[in-house]
Amino acid sequence: MLLILCHLHDVDAAWLCQRLQQADPDMPVLIVSMDELLFAREVTHTLGRVGNDFSITLQNGRRIEKNDVSVVINRLYHLDPVVWKQTDPRQYQYVSQEINALYLSLLHTLEAARLYNPPTPVSLGGRHLVLAEWQLLAVRAGLPISPDWPPPEDTQFVVPAIPDVRVLVLDGQLLGSIPPGITAEACLTLARQSEANLLELHFLQQDAAYVFVGATVFPTFHHYGDELIHLLINRMSNGSDLGYTERIAHPAFA
Amino acid sequence: MVLTWGIPSESPIRRLLDELDVLEQPYVAVSQRHFAETDLNLTIDAVGNLGGTLTYQGQTYPLAEISGVYLRLVDDEVLPEFQRLPVDDPLRMHTRRLIQHLSVWSEWAGCRLVNSMPAMASNNSKPYQAQFIQQHGFLTPDTLITNNPDRVMDFCERHHNRVIYKSISGVRSIVQAWNPRTDAEKLALIRHCPVQFQEQVDGFDVRVHVIGELVLATRITAQATDYRYALHQTGESATLAPYELEADVAASCVSLSKALGLNFSGIDLRISPTGEVYCFEVNPCPAYTYYESYTSQPIAAWLAEYLSGHDNYYRRVWNV
Structure with missing residues (x-):
């Protein structure tokens, strides 16, 4: 099963789910929202000598077992137990920390190769760097940045919501058109240095040249269309990437 | 030069500064409470090397001269000087920017760092940390996390x-x-x-402080479920004494600490009656003075040697 975890407003997660199901109706794809996790009928996570495990039973009765999950695409950035806001603020904060700590550990039981955008202790939403860090790493990777470093904290003045060019690095493969003056190797190096297996890089045109302005582990999936869908289906069906060597390439791509 | 950042009157920082004095190592001790008199200006060169200056109470220090950093930050919101600021006071923005710049610089400048801010977050989830603990040869107690009473x-x-x-x-x-x-x-x-x-795991508790490649272990004897609250739980205080770890256990402590990105950590072990070694938790910002005050173990001294890159640290590592 390919499991997409997301927030209710995440249209790109919904797009991804729909397009994967259209491309391969036999491929099990499940999209689960933050709210479904928060209101799960049961969540159980165990650690011990016999191994680490989890199971989640949603309110609709759907059960998610660790061993049924081949790949997770994590689009959660924080689980917010909103119903607890009715209580004492300290209680709400406590529950919020407990639930996020639980899901960090629960997702960490999956091997790294099965988890796109793995959560970190800093953020359930994966690799969390401030803009100054992304740009610092970009320079180290060989990407040009604007000379005004570090950028001001109020990013709306330096980074527009829609970049001029965006490219996606997924498991060391580059999707999208690289802007002139930028090398694929530098983009791949940035993803590698930032330890992100799913990273969207943003560029702005300044005068005649393009500069790197930032990156996100929450890519706009629809921007990459069929190229991304094919790559993900290939990842799902090519067992060597997931440690299931008995699986062979998906018939559509064999 | 060593940089400490936090509340200098707090015992872990105070003890470290004492030991830096003994070693005659230069340091600058930034008090978080003096955020209005503190500034960090960061620069990068063409290949991404970090530089810049720290200004503190009227003095300016080139960041290139700082080779060791000890962070023991408190939340700005608890500082009386910060609380008194109006919500729109530019000093609030300055303070947030200061900590952000400190985080960026300390993370990527390549100094000896105790400890990296993201690495200190690992004990935000005990079961997450437990999975690293298991990978380094320690046992962890059988654990269940659930919302199902059955x-x-x-x-x-x-x-x-x-x-x-x-x-x-x-x-x-x-x-x-x-x-x-x-x-x-x-x-x-x-x-x-x-x-x-x-x-519940039977046995006695051992707190291991890992300092770079070195370890200092302390045995704790208490009847309480949680020895930190022994007096409250049992009416009797815990007793602490230096403890000699098996070499392989010490090596596992060092590798675990490294895997979590921590150059200084406090690891909580329990040794069962049959000699099995359980690990409960790794503390990324240990209040080590509690253990030092009972045992006189040289935790602050070794930490000072590590942070200043003193020859003594390397002599201890190489056992010469």
């Missing part, structure tokens, strides 16, 4: 009711022993927030 009852039965419960996150909580009579009645409440239960 599973808890089964778990407690399987462990003959010798079970404790505690927080999942880094929220400081007092470890409580499961009481089948009184706690079973409250179990329905976990439906609303999952709770962590663990088998």
Whole structure:
């Protein structure tokens, strides 16, 4: 099963789910929202000598077992137990920390190769760097940045919501058109240095040249269309990437 | 030069500064309370090397001269000077920017760092940290986290009711022993927030402080479920004494600390009566002076040597 975890407003997660199901109706794809996790009928996570495990039973009765999950695409950035806001603020904060700590550990039981955008202790939403860090790493990777470093904290003045060019690095493969003056190797190096297996890089045109302005582990999936869908289906069906060597390439791509 | 950042009157910083004085190593001790007189200006060169200056109470220090950093930050919101600021005071923005710049610089400048801010977050989730602990050869107690009361009852039965419960996150909580009579009645409440239960492990506690490649271990003897609260829980204080770790256990402590990105850590072990070594937790910002004050172990001294890159540190590592 390919499991997409997301927030209710995440249209790109919904797009991804729909397009994967259209491309391969036999491929099990499940999209689960933050709210479904928060209101799960049961969540159980165990650690011990016999191994680490989890199971989640949603309110609709759907059960998610660790061993049924081949790949997770994590689009959660924080689980917010909103119903607890009715209580004492300290209680709400406590529950919020407990639930996020639980899901960090629960997702960490999956091997790294099965988890796109793995959560970190800093953020359930994966690799969390401030803009100054992304740009610092970009320079180290060989990407040009604007000379005004570090950028001001109020990013709306330096980074527009829609970049001029965006490219996606997924498991060391580059999707999208690289802007002139930028090398694929530098983009791949940035993803590698930032330890992100799913990273969207943003560029702005300044005068005649393009500069790197930032990156996100929450890519706009629809921007990459069929190229991304094919790559993900290939990842799902090519067992060597997931440690299931008995699986062979998906018939559509064999 | 060593940079410390936090509240200098707090004992872990104070003891470190004492030992830096003994070593005659230069340092600058930034008090978080003096945020209005502190500034960090960062620069990068064409290949991404970080530079810049620290200005503190009228003096300017090139960041290139700082080779060791000890961070023991408190939340700005608890500082009286910060609390007094109006919500729109530019100093609030300045303080946030200061910490952000400190985080960026300390993370990527390549200094000896105790400890990296992201690495210190690892104990925000105890079961997450436990998975690293397992990978480094330690046992972890059989653990169940659930919102299903029936599973808890089964778990407690399987462990003959010798079970404790505690927080999942880094929220400081007092470890409580499961009481089948009184706690079973409250179990329905976990439906609303999952709770962590663990088998109770017999044995004695050992706190291991890892300093770079070095370890100092302290044995703790207490009757309490949580020795930090021994006096409160049992009416008797815990007793602490230096302890000699097996070489392979010491090596595992160092590798675990490294895997979590920590150059200085406090690792909580329990040695069972049959000699099995359990590890409960790795503290990324240990209040080591508690252990030092009981045992006179040279934790601050070794930390000062590590942070200043003193020859003594390397002599100890190479045992020469």
